[in-house]
Amino acid sequence: NAGVTQTPKFRVLKTGQSMTLLCAQDMNHEYMYWYRQDxxxxxxxxHYSVGEGTTAKGEVPDGYNVSRLKKQNFLLGLESAAPSQTxxxxxxxxxxxxxxxxxxxxxxGPGTRLTxx
Amino acid sequence: xxxxxxxxxxxxxxxxxxxxxxxxxxxxxxxxxxxxxxxGGGIVSLFMLSSGKKKHGRLIATINIQEKHSSLHITASHPxxxxxxxxxxxxxxxxxxxxxxxTHLIIQP
Numbered sequence: 001n002a003g004v005t006q007t008p009k010f011r012v013l014k015t016g017q018s019m020t021l022l023c024a025q026d027m028n029h030e031y032m033y034w035y036r037q038d039x040x041x042x043x044x045x046x047h048y049s050v051g052e053g054t055t056a057k058g059e060v061p062d063g064y065n066v067s068r069l070k071k072q073n074f075l076l077g078l079e080s081a082a083p084s085q086t087x088x089x090x091x092x093x094x095x096x097x098x099x100x101x102x103x104x105x106x107x108x109g110p111g112t113r114l115t116x117x
Numbered sequence: 118x119x120x121x122x123x124x125x126x127x128x129x130x131x132x133x134x135x136x137x138x139x140x141x142x143x144x145x146x147x148x149x150x151x152x153x154x155x156x157g158g159g160i161v162s163l164f165m166l167s168s169g170k171k172k173h174g175r176l177i178a179t180i181n182i183q184e185k186h187s188s189l190h191i192t193a194s195h196p197x198x199x200x201x202x203x204x205x206x207x208x209x210x211x212x213x214x215x216x217x218x219x220t221h222l223i224i225q226p
Contacts, residue, residue, distance in 0.1 A: 042216030108160040
């Protein structure tokens with residue numbers, strides 16, 4: 001099993017360009033997440049999904065859109081990239097628990113390092 | 118919003134030492150995760166616990182839900198334990214985790 005994979009690993013964009021980050025998991029997990037990690041700050045939740053066809057906003061959703069058309073894939077889009085979106089992006093997935101806590105441990109992808117000039 | 122404080126922020130120790138990393142949070146939770154981020158950037162889940170204590174090899178995690186506090190201990194530390202350790206409380210729902218800023222641990226031979 002590959003676990004959680006992310007494409008691409010690195011990308012440099014110019015301000016105003018668009019791009020899509022792809023996250024794929026082969027563990028049949030229901031829940032998927034996009035986080036960003038910036039120096040001196042903890043990971044922050046951008047968007048998440050609790051199942052195919054569903055998405056919800058996290059702590060820092062502005063400037064990003066997401067889609068979950070297939071259970072195994074979670075896409076993160078930047079329509080018009082800004083330098084403030086320079087960050088390392090992590091995707092994660094987990095399976096719902098049967099009782100509290102409702103979510104189990106999260107499995108993380110290797111990250112995508114994005115630079116916006 | 119859950120405020121998460123980890124201490125220390127940075128820790129350098131000698132091989133073999135007993136290591137303790139602390140995590141405090143402000144809002145009641147259902148579970149707390151401890152994660153390890155390797156120097157190469159990958160993040161691995163170490164523990165998820167909602168009460169008491171868990172042990173995996175040389176790693177021990179404890180939590181006191183009433184006091185809103187958790188600790189991660191490493192016994193017989195080794196240079197390969199050098200990493201950033203991140204505490205992440207969870208309200209128990211599907212809406213992700215709240216992360217501490219991490220403790221940067223260096224174990225010197």
